[in-house]
Amino acid sequence: MLKEERHKYILDQVHLHHRILLNDLSDALNVSIDTIRRDVKELHHEKKLKKVHGGATSFGFMTFSKDDGNIYLQSKKIQIAEKTVSLLSEGQVILMSGGTTNMEVAKLIPKKLSLTVFTPSLHVAMALLDHKDVEVIFLGGKLLHDAKFAVGGTVVNALSQLRVDLCILGTGYLDANHGLTEFDWEVIQVKKAMIRASKKTIILSVSDKLHSVQKYKTCDLTAVHTLVTELDPQDPLLDAFREFDLKLV
Amino acid sequence: MLKEERHKYILDQVHLHHRILLNDLSDALNVSIDTIRRDVKELHHEKKLKKVHGGATSFGFMTFSKDDGNIYLQSKKIQIAEKTVSLLSEGQVILMSGGTTNMEVAKLIPKKLSLTVFTPSLHVAMALLDHKDVEVIFLGGKLLHDAKFAVGGTVVNALSQLRVDLCILGTGYLDANHGLTEFDWEVIQVKKAMIRASKKTIILSVSDKLHSVQKYKTCDLTAVHTLVTELDPQDPLLDAFREFDLKLV
DNA sequence: GCAAAAACAGCAAGAACTTGCAAAAACCTA
DNA sequence: TAGGTTTTTGCAAGTTCTTGCTGTTTTTGC
Structure with a gap:
């Protein structure tokens, strides 16, 4: 080597x-x-x-930013967030899951864009509240200590009564064969409900997480409409995903 | 490690x-x-x-409070929080409203005390999630941008299905004649529902807010069981409240 | 002033680090 | 391509750092 x-x-x-x-x-x-x-x-x-x-x-390890103050990964996530924000349009009603990438999205939403966002993530909700023109509705439930994410029946229930334009799923692991996977069963249930409640599903993933598989499955790639990574859409690393009917951004 | x-x-x-x-x-x-x-x-x-x-x-806990960088107020709030925490006991199921004083309570809860806490406040929820033995359930709903507090029908509805031991109401204005008052109508509705859902109600108030009245009324002092301030319970400033059947702490 | 809790000091085992050296690999240059 | 130089790598010996344990002293709350 x-x-x-x-x-x-x-x-x-x-x-x-x-x-x-x-x-x-x-x-x-x-x-x-x-x-x-x-x-x-x-x-x-x-x-x-x-x-x-x-x-x-890593540098930034000592910072007090709750998320990972990792410059390297961070810049990838910001790239993804920028691409994602450009997919949003005025007046939409959307769902956002948790994760640091989604938090970047929340931060980068233009100040004048008015949206209605439902989320079970404390971090995302907090970031969204900075935007006066975004109406934020928190999907309440039992909070996971680490992920700061609400799970359980009440969340899934509330989601079952929604029908929104868009669903933005952050974090999670992605693989062409196994689809979208996670390591937390309860989170899976919420994400599934989120996908069901939306007309379109957007997945955000830093390239590091491509081609890795976790214990539980959220959905197949056929349920996904758009995949956003920090890579160029032509990048050969994404070849495995081209056979699916999804937009690469 | x-x-x-x-x-x-x-x-x-x-x-x-x-x-x-x-x-x-x-x-x-x-x-x-x-x-x-x-x-x-x-x-x-x-x-x-x-x-x-x-x-x-911490060297300057005062520097960390974004809200009111007022050292005096902050230390008063911490005094109140310490008194309040001593009123809690193992295994209780409680409700906590928002406000900075309540956030101090959340921070000061002993690490090994196991509780179940329902709250519509993002800040309180965030602080509570640091305690592994506290189960945190967020009461979801439309979030107020400034207060980072969930309001609306879903919150009130969820509360109507609860019957908990204790309810800790932070902030708000207090006066012997007019009771507990607030300036936000939507917050009032939630607080009322919180009081209804609890066997006991504890009010936290820094002395500055005593004897002041706001536009809307949450409840009369007869509905309150305990009033916690940073003052000594014997303090003459509290005289006006002694005619009520409430415990001064 | 007493008992319990907390802090301190010193010790020893083990882990991690440094330094120097020599063999092997990679890199010239004639 | 042969011979010399530089770089890389692994090893060993000695040093320093880290950590838990001991017994002793100090602080705290009653």
Whole structure:
């Protein structure tokens, strides 16, 4: 394995997990701990990550931003959010799930665009309330401590009485064969209900999450109308998704 | 777990709750109390927090309150919150309205106290979600942009199906003759429903808001069981309220 | 002033880090 | 392509850091 490849892998891992142990890297890359140490030291000097005793963390790890203050991933998410916002139009009634990408969308909605948004995500709701012209309706229910996301019967019930224009699903894992998957069963139920309640479904996914599969399935790709990533729609990484009847943005 | 991670967690907790017990940290992070002690001592030397006997506090909890950066008011609110928290007991099911005072209550709830809390306030919900032993149910509805508070039929409806132990109403204006008053009609409707849904009602009020009257009325003082202020219960400022059958704290 | 809780100091085991070195691989240059 | 140079990598020895435990001292609440 080339040094460059190792460096890329290390950075990816750090960006994805915000922290990483040198031992794990050594195992994963099959090189001695010393080599990893040298790699990380180098990346530290290049200011690409921060070396700490026993491992490394991404910059911004120490910030108090609730989301992941990860510049790398963050910029991808902002790109996605910008594309997504351009798909919205005046007066629409939409549904938004949670996740940091969706939060970026919420932040980037133009101040003068009037919308009605239903969401079960505390973070998204909070971000939306900055927009005076957006009416925000929170779908109440039992809140998950980590995701700050409402789940359960009341949410699904409320959703069953809606019929909105658009549904924007953030986070989640995407794969051409297995569709959209998640690791939390309760979240799945809500997302399913969201899809049912909408005429169109838009999926947001940073490329890191493409081609990965989790335990539970939300839906097949046939239920999705648009896939937004930070990649160019022509990018070969997206080839696997072209066989489906969905718009790549 | 990396030392760096512990430090981040500790700082997050301190900033969120103003104060934190070393024991709670030790439990939460699964390391010995000595390690926590060393961590906190280190952060203290870095001036990131202030170490006190038994725990740590944030340097300027005042700087963190976006709303009223008023140190005096803030510390009054924290006093009220401390008194209020002491009124809670294990396993209770309670309702909490919004407001900054109620948010302080949410932050100060002991880590190991298990409760079920219903609230229509985004801020309170957010603060509560930091307590793993508190089940948080958000009362969904249309959100008010400024108050970040859910109002409307769905909230009132959901409340009409509840019968809980306790209801903690923050903010609002209080006067012996006119009772509890507010300036927002929609909020009134929700608060009324909250009072109806509870066996007991606790009102929190900083002394500044005593003896002032607003446009709409939430309830008479006869509906209130406990009034918590930052004042000593004997304080003459509270004399006007003694004729009612309520507990002064 | 007493008992309990918290803080402190010192110790020891283990983990992580540093340094120097030598073998192997990659990279010139003639 | 051969020979020399540079870079990369793994190993080993010694050092420092981290952490939990001990017993002792200080603080706190009653």
